Amino acid sequence: MPDFTHDARNTHKDSPAVIGAHPGTATGNRALMIEEQLLFEQGEPARCGVDLPEPPKVADRLGGLARKSDLGLPGLSEPQVIRHFTRLSQKNYSIDTGLFPLGSCTMKHNPRLNEKLARLPGFGDLHPMQPVSTVQGALELIDTLAHWLKTLTGMPAVAMTPAAGAHGEFCGLLTIRAAHEAKGDARRRVLVPESAHGTNPATAAACGYEVESIPATPRGRVDLEALKAKLGPDVAAIMVTNPNTCGLFEDEVIAIAKAAHDHGAYFYCDGANFNAIVGKVRPADLGVDVMHINLHKTFSTPHGGGGPGAGPVVLTAALAPYAPTPWVVHGPNGFELIETPAGAAKASVGRLKAFHGQMGMFVRALAYMMSHGSDGLRQVAEDAVLNANYLLARLRDVMSPAFGDGPCMHEALFDDKFLDGTGVSTLDFAKALIDEGFHPTTIYFPLVVHGAMLMEPTETESKESLDQFVMALRSLAEKAKAGEEAFFHAAPRLTPRRRLDETAAARKPVLRWRPPAPAQAAE
């Protein structure tokens, strides 16, 4: 019998040490929860997951720049690749797994019909630079989706190309700045509430504006008087999220809009929370001048672990001329594309990205909208708000609502007062929730609330699901108050990985795999 104990390659590949052994198993695996090495640790140069025909023999015309260096990519067979990514996926929590009450993110059900339709060859296999005569159906779809968005918001125009919310904010502020400059009225400042999402100030800065923050009232709304005090001839715009990031409707929004308009400033509304009011309230009726819509939130295009998204921006007639190119317009022979700032689009702020927008998201969003219809979308808002208020009501007595006892919109916001003196932090509480089989709420956002826990159940959770979530939260709250501090510090205990050392990660960043030995040292 040959002896294997010195087969270096085996010990390298076998060794659970590489990936950390789980007490009780030699492999480190835990039945169905299987440890998985990096692709790079499984590669063999001689292995390949595709079969390609021999290329025709030709003399290359690469201008003498043929690549000599090794690419350094691992070689795996298809079975290994399928297993690798299947195992990785099993280490993720998702909407399909359970309740994902991440406030401000609108993690709702993603219908599979939409996935199917986005893959129709007529959409998925369509090249953006084909002659316009061969893509009339695609342009009609964009135009139809635009019509739905305009009708739901009451706004006359929409810019379709922004790739996400932040991109949409950028688009919106660009049109605002262009409009001011067109009037020869350069303005410097943009007012943003303290509670705003980070992308708001970041975007304002990216457009060359100074950001000034608007304080909040004890009721968690924009302080109208403070706002008025800050408004002036050099304020270009206010950026207000409504419903706001505390999950509350800005009840003075009309006065806020008027105040801004009185000073010649535009009202940019962050529409990330549109899910709370879709079909119930049209932003146009609130005095909004421009607003982005996250199709990947309100209209259910999948988040995909971080993207892609789409952030169309609805605009007033006054701002419409500055909308980014390309524009889809009706022409004598059907739909046309205006791709450069010329003709009707001569005042456009220009192009925000290559090609014509996130078509894949457009198909999904339109399928979602048509499935719900005007009646269903209204029901979406009502059920989203109902679910959030139900959580608020059932948790009120054991957790601490951040703002009084009025109703919330689609999100219930709590602070960490109920944990005072328990030694349990919002983070600890969130990690304990993971072991219970739930994704934590958004934590420590918005910043205006101490130890914030922002929960957004969305309309696609059943009452049974909410009741189980409530049961888990209540039992954890009691546990915390019962002094089981250590239990919380040790959480999570049942996950593929326990708490991870983020400080170490940032102190000595390892951002990529490197071949063993020499290169390793370099890190």
Next chain:
Amino acid sequence: MPDFTHDARNTHKDSPAVIGAHPGTATGNRALMIEEQLLFEQGEPARCGVDLPEPPKVADRLGGLARKSDLGLPGLSEPQVIRHFTRLSQKNYSIDTGLFPLGSCTMKHNPRLNEKLARLPGFGDLHPMQPVSTVQGALELIDTLAHWLKTLTGMPAVAMTPAAGAHGEFCGLLTIRAAHEAKGDARRRVLVPESAHGTNPATAAACGYEVESIPATPRGRVDLEALKAKLGPDVAAIMVTNPNTCGLFEDEVIAIAKAAHDHGAYFYCDGANFNAIVGKVRPADLGVDVMHINLHKTFSTPHGGGGPGAGPVVLTAALAPYAPTPWVVHGPNGFELIETPAGAAKASVGRLKAFHGQMGMFVRALAYMMSHGSDGLRQVAEDAVLNANYLLARLRDVMSPAFGDGPCMHEALFDDKFLDGTGVSTLDFAKALIDEGFHPTTIYFPLVVHGAMLMEPTETESKESLDQFVMALRSLAEKAKAGEEAFFHAAPRLTPRRRLDETAAARKPVLRWRPPAPAQAAE
């Protein structure tokens, strides 16, 4: 604040008791491993996962037999259904999860290309009773697959309609019996080795034959002399699996075939293990008269948690006339279907199922074959055999190979001698393997080996994967010998469920959900 403690529905739906709580969590969930109730426990009559248009108003013509009774099916929304089945799937082990060395089952990689192609509308959306003129491509595909199967086996004919291996065995024995009776030579007995799969004797009985078993030699092969002794004028056929269920090639197979033929008996070969020899050996060259092929084993159509499969049967010219209908034949205007025993098919044993066979499996199997080609299929057999022998070699010293030290084919068979005196049974050993992240081998089959462990890695496992499997098995074998009996009896410990009480299940069968209360009592 309303009081929820008496909301019966919640406590029913919340109560982890219903599904058994996991120590440490209130929900019974374990982070990503989430407890899931039955569909029936989540239903609400007023809820529905589909939206259908109102039917046109008409007077029904149901002959006065309109259904009045409630259907009793639960009502769920689509998000709940997606989550339900996603969670259930997460409680399964699969090839995509890891090594699935289930002997005799050929659990190899299932390429996703094949899934995609089976769903082409031209195959997936084709009705079996469409005019033959509109399905020429489908018939051509069946004819092409038949050509591959005939070429790989060296046999002149193939019956395509059997839906699985057992169905194919039935098909094969029917043709044998029909052939004998056509000669006016009714025969009563079929000889089957003790090591045969249960479907062999069951099938022989289903064809009205008496089953007599052939003893095995100490080398795990058919005892040729004993076979000869049992052969006689009333033996209709022998059913021999080759490579056999011990993972060994019947080295005397040609003599076995000759002996059978000398007595006017046919040689039915169970081709479930064809993966070991595909492209290397043609059953026709071994004297086989008829053999089924499990497309869901050798040719990789997914097992799907129990099916569907396909079991085409290759036949000699002598048996071909009795092949079941329908037949796909070449005609003047392309392919034709002979659907009833008439014309060329007048001697056919008749129909085995509705329509024309497992088309969905045919598409997948042909895609698999074309991807590998004649060179790749040969490599499949070689790698499958190499992988099995590698396991045998690396485990020989710590486990007990069932048959001497010669090479095996695509399966390595061990008995439980290595566990003698440890108090650990084959079952215990298998359950401990589960915690290590592997699916157990086939156990207690074949019956001729005590406490059998039959491992079939297949060719789609990498050496790295086999090495890890070996490492786990070796460490468990050492653990067993080290006297850690209790550890094995307690296994598995990390699975969604621990060992299940099969005795209780059989003693008082609960085979379906019943509505609570009154009906419950009835059970």
Next chain:
Amino acid sequence: MRYLPLTADDRRAMLGAIGAKTIDDLFVDVPVSARLAKPVDLPPHAGELEVERALSALAAKNLAAGQAQASFVGAGAYRHHVPAAVDHLIQRGEFLTAYTPYQPEISQGTLQMLFEFQSQVALVTGMEVANASMYDGATSAAEAVLMARRTVKREKVVLSAALHPHYRETIQTFARYSDGEIVVNAPDPTKDEDLAALIDEQTACLVVQNPDVFGRIRDLSPLARACQAKGALLVAVVTEVVSLGAIVPPGEMGADIVVAEGQSIGNGLNFGGPYVGLFATREKYIRQMPGRLAGQTVDADGKRGFVLTLSTREQHIRREKATSNICTNAGLCALAFTIHMALLGSEGLRQLARLNHAKAVQLADRLAGVSGAKLLNDSFFNEFTVRLPKPAAPVVEALAAKGILAGVPLSRLYPGEAKLANDLLVAVTETTTEEQMDLLVSGLKGAL
């Protein structure tokens, strides 16, 4: 080869570990005469793109039902709309690439699903218990006949002449080498068949389809009583399960065994397979049932769980004494059925059935406008028989050339029966549009 992980180095190292020089050392047991020196005469391996092109070309030679102008083809397989969620879920690797759940601790997903499937089947058929699926409706019917014979220990079998001919032939094949006659009348879509008269003290069972192959719906209760009177079993066959959302289920009419083709729920047409056979019966007959059964139990921690049970009926335990030789069944198709049925629920299945029936009534009324064409059914669900003034087969061919799949000529199902040569079997589903109905009407007018 993209599917083969072993490299040449691996192979060398592994042969070394085994102590073999070449791969052929591992094939020593194969008689030299039978060893192929080189690959068989078939094409070499091909990449995804090449294989996809070749099979897509074959697919393109077919007229997919959904790509036809209209399709009214039924006769045991029906083109229903399957929600996208179904196909998404059955493709999850943990379902798709799992084996039969022999290790319950890591197969609870499949096992709980099967338990739910069995429950759904029992509920829609109106029976007490159901198994975990058979190959298809026809083999379910054949197994039902064998089970009936075992159960009542008699041989004679009576088949309704309006039983789908594929089912009749499958039963005949399965019973080919067992004793006992199989009695069948001549088929006649215009007359009610007197079956009670054929049942006697030797009869093991009567097999009746409802709706029958001609689309007619009949009350099985009198037949159930007739069977009971003679100690025979009533086997009811359903080829269109959607009908159970609208019609009194066989269980309520006294059937002892109900078998069905489950394709309509969750499964595509697939040119005839794979489909899923449903098999339901009375609790007292469980131990005579063929096929697998999932059952409820508890685990070592006292938690509810599921296992395969009563396997002493099955081939892997009982061998030649097994109730059936079936092993692999239709697991994944059963999963598709279960998911679709979960989406439908009582309300959805009822609505779906209502919609199918209403459209069929619409079409029947429109066809009345085709002079010479005569509706033979006085009752039907979503399929009925129309008698044309001339042979139906050529008419169907003529319309097919126009891209209209008009239905199934009875001459294809009953090649021997000249009397049925002019009869056309026409089916609709919720996917049939009014425009398509008009196409058929005008098409028939043109062809007659």
Next chain:
Amino acid sequence: MRYLPLTADDRRAMLGAIGAKTIDDLFVDVPVSARLAKPVDLPPHAGELEVERALSALAAKNLAAGQAQASFVGAGAYRHHVPAAVDHLIQRGEFLTAYTPYQPEISQGTLQMLFEFQSQVALVTGMEVANASMYDGATSAAEAVLMARRTVKREKVVLSAALHPHYRETIQTFARYSDGEIVVNAPDPTKDEDLAALIDEQTACLVVQNPDVFGRIRDLSPLARACQAKGALLVAVVTEVVSLGAIVPPGEMGADIVVAEGQSIGNGLNFGGPYVGLFATREKYIRQMPGRLAGQTVDADGKRGFVLTLSTREQHIRREKATSNICTNAGLCALAFTIHMALLGSEGLRQLARLNHAKAVQLADRLAGVSGAKLLNDSFFNEFTVRLPKPAAPVVEALAAKGILAGVPLSRLYPGEAKLANDLLVAVTETTTEEQMDLLVSGLKGAL
């Protein structure tokens, strides 16, 4: 509504629990004037079948590239064959329906994948580090310019005239309201552009595309040296990542930042989006990088794990001081890229690139046979520019009418540049067949 689990009873019970009478009690904060009394004027809800029919009808109004006789359209998006395994895996719910991995303990799947993605991007571009993706190649390029300005604290930016116009315009838009000129030459596919001359002590960066928009390949090393000499950064843009399997990567030629469009690997055409922006640079610039970064660390048990790191660069922490406002990126497209690249490996990517180039050479040679058509490139990868004897746009239209997508007329990318009106940009990939090349040749002959 199939997507809404709440029943009327649930709603009533929940309102009761809340202590509200009607749902409108929860909308009290909405000004009465803004409350819509009834649904807006849009169609009511629809079933799957209806929605599928409506959108399929729209899809049918397009000529899918794969359904065209042939397609040679490129210019920044390429039709490659994506293995079926890719689309299968990205549709797994655990990937598809997860959010940004803010809770690492239950996001290791996404995090490890991102770490692998970053590693692959760094390797193919020849750079030290890469981020977790941007929206697309054009926005990556714009962010690179902003990063360069931050890093070297200068304003002037030089853009190659052979940079894809969409990228140029996107950069101009992103820089619209920041000071500093943006210098660009007039485009000319027939001349080499002298860029070194434009780089001075005020220059923050030079942006060059390789292969450039006309398909030409150039050695960036001299430009890298020129930039270094003046303390400017070299930003290299790649719109066809497959080329990196055949061409010296920008990193090896001295680029400081490499941005690319990753669509070619793992992602379909999707009419232009979603795509995936790649962003790679030198380790020393990490803290100036935009976008998310996955990093390696250990958990409480000492096991290796991954987290999002260096987020102090990002908007949610740094707000108006963030390196970018990006939040949602292109996660799922990055996953598709990672899976496809895992299947390819070094060997596969090299072969794929070789195949693409060889076919392009084949086509170039055949086009030589088209009198009047002149190949402008002396070097190219899988795309090149052909000058026709007449305006290219109408020729493209004429061929499109025949089902042949001949390529992109430069007049569409450079509407202003009359000199380029006759130029046609032609791309091939491994999916292009010889028959299709012949179709283009004969088509052009007919149209000229």
